Amino acid sequence: xxxxxxxxxxxxxxxxxxxxxxxxxxxxxxxxxxxxxxxxxxxxxxxxxxxxxxxxxxxxxxxxxxxxxxxxxxxxxxxxxxxxxxxxxxxxxxxxxxxxxxxxxxxxxxxxxxxxxxxxxxxxxxxxxxxxxxxxxxxxxxxxxxxxxxxxxxxxxxxxxxxxxxxxxxxxxxxxxxxxxxxxxxxxxxxxxxxxxxxxxxxxxxxxxxxxxxxxxxxxxxxxxxxxxxxxxxxxxxxxxxxxxxxxxxxxxxxxxxxxxxxxxxxxxxxxxxxxxxxxxxxxxxxxxxxxxxxxxxxxxxxxxxxxxxxxxxxxxxxxxxxxxxxxxxxxxxxxxxxxxxxxxxxxxxxxxxxxxxxxxxxxxxxxxxxxxxxxxxxxxxxxxxxxxxxxxxxxxxxxxxxxxxxxxxxxxxxxxxxxxxxxxxxxxxxxx
Numbered sequence: 001x002x003x004x005x006x007x008x009x010x011x012x013x014x015x016x017x018x019x020x021x022x023x024x025x026x027x028x029x030x031x032x033x034x035x036x037x038x039x040x041x042x043x044x045x046x047x048x049x050x051x052x053x054x055x056x057x058x059x060x061x062x063x064x065x066x067x068x069x070x071x072x073x074x075x076x077x078x079x080x081x082x083x084x085x086x087x088x089x090x091x092x093x094x095x096x097x098x099x100x101x102x103x104x105x106x107x108x109x110x111x112x113x114x115x116x117x118x119x120x121x122x123x124x125x126x127x128x129x130x131x132x133x134x135x136x137x138x139x140x141x142x143x144x145x146x147x148x149x150x151x152x153x154x155x156x157x158x159x160x161x162x163x164x165x166x167x168x169x170x171x172x173x174x175x176x177x178x179x180x181x182x183x184x185x186x187x188x189x190x191x192x193x194x195x196x197x198x199x200x201x202x203x204x205x206x207x208x209x210x211x212x213x214x215x216x217x218x219x220x221x222x223x224x225x226x227x228x229x230x231x232x233x234x235x236x237x238x239x240x241x242x243x244x245x246x247x248x249x250x251x252x253x254x255x256x257x258x259x260x261x262x263x264x265x266x267x268x269x270x271x272x273x274x275x276x277x278x279x280x281x282x283x284x285x286x287x288x289x290x291x292x293x294x295x296x297x298x299x300x301x302x303x304x305x306x307x308x309x310x311x312x313x314x315x316x317x318x319x320x321x322x323x324x325x326x327x328x329x330x331x332x333x334x335x336x337x338x339x340x341x342x343x344x345x346x347x348x349x350x351x352x353x354x355x356x357x358x359x360x361x362x363x364x365x366x367x368x369x370x371x372x373x374x375x376x377x378x379x380x381x382x383x384x385x386x387x388x389x390x391x392x393x394x395x396x397x398x399x400x401x402x403x404x405x406x407x408x409x410x411x412x413x414x415x416x417x418x419x420x421x422x423x424x425x426x427x428x429x430x431x432x433x
Contacts, residue, residue, distance in 0.1 A: 109257040134179060139366065190204045201236075229304070235258050312329060345370055350378060356401065362375040398423075
């Protein structure tokens, strides 16, 4: 390249720096900006009832879009593989301290990118390949990362599953005990993806102690209710507790591990890094720290109680209007509806509700005869709408809309859609860009 051409290229690069650091998204990338606006509009005009979603605060959004996006730090505070990590160390230490204070734990790890990675790290730390795990059957509301054959947890480890009582759909603790005595698992997993009832933590601990197994409690769906003192704290019973940091905890997306036994610290930390992932996402860790700080405030206890009140009100209203709710209610933020008495599958039902502006997800019911691609159930959660301020009278109205839609009692869907949108826009959200 000639000197003149090199100078021109250099000037062009220098001129571009102003745009690189100064342009907002709308000016820099109109295509993505349009999609962001469209998603914001979709969320603001829909009743969002997906159990694994919530709405973060403006402060969490700001933390996630902060300068921490730029920093890489493998390792742990005080033992990093990259320089310039002193502020990142302070951030991670702050987040861990808040997590421990909130849940009464001696140790915390905020590095997992997701709840599934946190679970995989626990399996890796506490088990050797092909050692045995006992968890809730996926067909009964368990989670893929608890030993499902479709997941790496079910490929690397030998898994057994417990189920539910036929009469009431609750976890069959007698079966858990019988299988544990027969199989002698090294790890017992309590928790699930679509189990709506409070866990019998003391019974799980007793069984684990009897067969000399470790106990892992995955509280991803109800961690916010634990933080808000609405449900019992599994940290008091389990060897390790895992959770996501969003859902009912309404922080940044990601995972977390909690434990008390000092002897587990080295294997659990090593299982996350370098075991199953590299650098943590520091901008997400900043969001996690903010969310944990918010959950420590008195207002969060009010939020947590409202989540359960809203969930129970929604379940009650749907049953009153003719729908079947698994276990006849809920203790958690989620509700599972059984559609087998209706001439409709979960995918079709989900699409019908989406057409009137109510968002949920298809879901397997216990021992579902249909495949996961269609299912015979729907899963609802109230955490996001509770964050936006919905209360029992309005959530009961939503329950009526759901029942009428699924039972074919809705008149003009477009009119119902207008009513849904009017309600949705009445509940607070961020200003549209």
